Amino acid sequence: MARPCGLVYISGWIPHVSPMFSSPPRPPASPPTRSESVIETLRSAILGGEFAPGERLHEVKLTARLGVSRTPVRSALQKLASEGLLDYAPNRGYAMRDFPVDEIISAYEVRAVLEGLAARLATERGLTAVHRALLERALADGDQLLAGGALSPVDRGVYRDVNSTIHETIHAAAGSRMLADMVRLCQHVPVSSPRNVVAFEVRDVRRRHDDHHRIVEAILSRESWRAEMLMRDHVASVKTSLIRSLTGSSTAEAAPVDGRASV
Amino acid sequence: MARPCGLVYISGWIPHVSPMFSSPPRPPASPPTRSESVIETLRSAILGGEFAPGERLHEVKLTARLGVSRTPVRSALQKLASEGLLDYAPNRGYAMRDFPVDEIISAYEVRAVLEGLAARLATERGLTAVHRALLERALADGDQLLAGGALSPVDRGVYRDVNSTIHETIHAAAGSRMLADMVRLCQHVPVSSPRNVVAFEVRDVRRRHDDHHRIVEAILSRESWRAEMLMRDHVASVKTSLIRSLTGSSTAEAAPVDGRASV
DNA sequence: TCGGGCAAAAATGTATACATTTTTGTTTGA
DNA sequence: TCAAACAAAAATGTATACATTTTTGCCCGA
Numbered sequence A, B: 001m002a003r004p005c006g007l008v009y010i011s012g013w014i015p016h017v018s019p020m021f022s023s024p025p026r027p028p029a030s031p032p033t034r035s036e037s038v039i040e041t042l043r044s045a046i047l048g049g050e051f052a053p054g055e056r057l058h059e060v061k062l063t064a065r066l067g068v069s070r071t072p073v074r075s076a077l078q079k080l081a082s083e084g085l086l087d088y089a090p091n092r093g094y095a096m097r098d099f100p101v102d103e104i105i106s107a108y109e110v111r112a113v114l115e116g117l118a119a120r121l122a123t124e125r126g127l128t129a130v131h132r133a134l135l136e137r138a139l140a141d142g143d144q145l146l147a148g149g150a151l152s153p154v155d156r157g158v159y160r161d162v163n164s165t166i167h168e169t170i171h172a173a174a175g176s177r178m179l180a181d182m183v184r185l186c187q188h189v190p191v192s193s194p195r196n197v198v199a200f201e202v203r204d205v206r207r208r209h210d211d212h213h214r215i216v217e218a219i220l221s222r223e224s225w226r227a228e229m230l231m232r233d234h235v236a237s238v239k240t241s242l243i244r245s246l247t248g249s250s251t252a253e254a255a256p257v258d259g260r261a262s263v
Numbered sequence C: 001t002c003g004g005g006c007a008a009a010a011a012t013g014t015a016t017a018c019a020t021t022t023t024t025g026t027t028t029g030a
Numbered sequence D: 001t002c003a004a005a006c007a008a009a010a011a012t013g014t015a016t017a018c019a020t021t022t023t024t025g026c027c028c029g030a
Helices: A032-048 A059-066 A070-082 A101-125 A128-147 A152-172 A175-185 A202-220 A226-245 B035-045 B061-067 B072-082 B101-125 B129-145 B153-174 B177-186 B202-220 B223-246
Strands: A004-009 A086-091 A093-096 A197-199 A253-258 B004-012 B086-089 B095-097 B197-199 B254-256
Touching: A004 A070, A032 A059, A032 A070, A032 A086, A059 A070, A059 B061, A070 A086, A070 A093, A070 B072, A093 B035, A101 A152, A101 A175, A101 B101, A101 B177, A128 A152, A128 B004, A152 A175, A152 A202, A175 B101, A175 B177, A202 A226, A202 B202, B035 B072, B072 B086, B101 B177, B101 B202, B101 B223, B129 B153, B129 B177, B129 B202, B153 B177, B153 B202, B202 B223
Parallel strands: none
Antiparallel strands: A004 B004, A086 A093, A197 A253, B086 B095, B197 B254
């Protein structure tokens, strides 16, 4: 009954004209197709935990719920299955995957080694002036945010952008589309239960921003091995926080683990 | 014009009942759907280099060529795009991706860190009796094959199976579906040119089999860091061979780099 | 000759009818 | 009562017609 499964890789258009820096990925100018809309709607529902593990997603029922025909629904389901959110079997349809804690922790392990590789590759290839400027700007922004004593909710949102800029710039500098896309996949693992939240105190944010400084410093001084190891540990530390929050509970402010947390 | 792209993850059915060891992944009992057949046909054509980089794959033309309607063709194109073989843009269709040498080399870098992680996780989790038996059997088979002086073409095929068993058993022991599937993706990078062949002398095979011995030894003795590093270098050595065969040419017997070479 | 604009052609997106498979529920027999 | 068998229902796979978008090629004017 078990079916072979495979990690797959969805591509954009014109990979050669690699956008220097693709954040934020702007939506297409033309109005989105129904398939695209359905993908977004369903992805949000899935990541939001609206489907129980193992629950089947029937095409016709979704058709009624979403107000489109089976064609875009099928297309969306196939895409979401290819992202690893759904299971699929021929003639049997799609079902919500289960994401046990083990798998979520593994995703962080995978992301840690991948981002570590990105840091190393970026170091070996060297930063362009643009990438360097982006990193230095983001580091300075982070310094300014963290100069005060506490972080407001708005500040946390801003810092999330700073964090994204740093990581995505390094991915871009690494120059591997496969690598960047695999990292993105690691960040799209749905929360399996409401208990999967990570405690982020201001102290933790400071520590992570200091990590960023050291990582960029290592990249700029061409210490590829150091850059890789620093980045690996930087990402892996989230795994530690996750495990800590799953076993003992912390009183710190909690943020959902949905890939948007500042790591 | 550039479109956001994403790595995606295609799933099998019933992930919980993780098959102890999924090689060879047996085909479904029921006859394959037209979509599945078209996927296989097109994937072979793509990996075989039948499409030039940038060449568009029109649905209707493929319809005529494959003798099915647009529906399974569309389904197959979407799947292949999700595997990273094709580019896609809404309202513009699918086109063959370009795989520059840089990207192929990066794929080996990615695979090296991923397989290294798999070795570490397998070490940390520990091997089951079944996994251990499979590894020891494969190692013994390899020893026997390499006892003689030379390797016949048949022997090379057998050794490829031995090699696959070792690597896939370690992936299974690592216990992460995402990790195993990402490794599989790394092995599905098409050859970009006929020059992308790697020289495999008997000496190289011996060396790699010795790597396998050391890796399993490290896993069994719970030396996770050593297992990770040995596996990383084991896989990365193929990258070295690839670069060597791209720059200078070797006179050794050459095998295409299609993921089936023994690594 | 070049470039913009328009219309025809072609390609992709969508809806839907039909085919095949799976699932479900009942019946029937032991 | 249980289980195998069968038929009805439902779900997915496929083909195709139509809608919308993109592409192509021509015309026209500067």
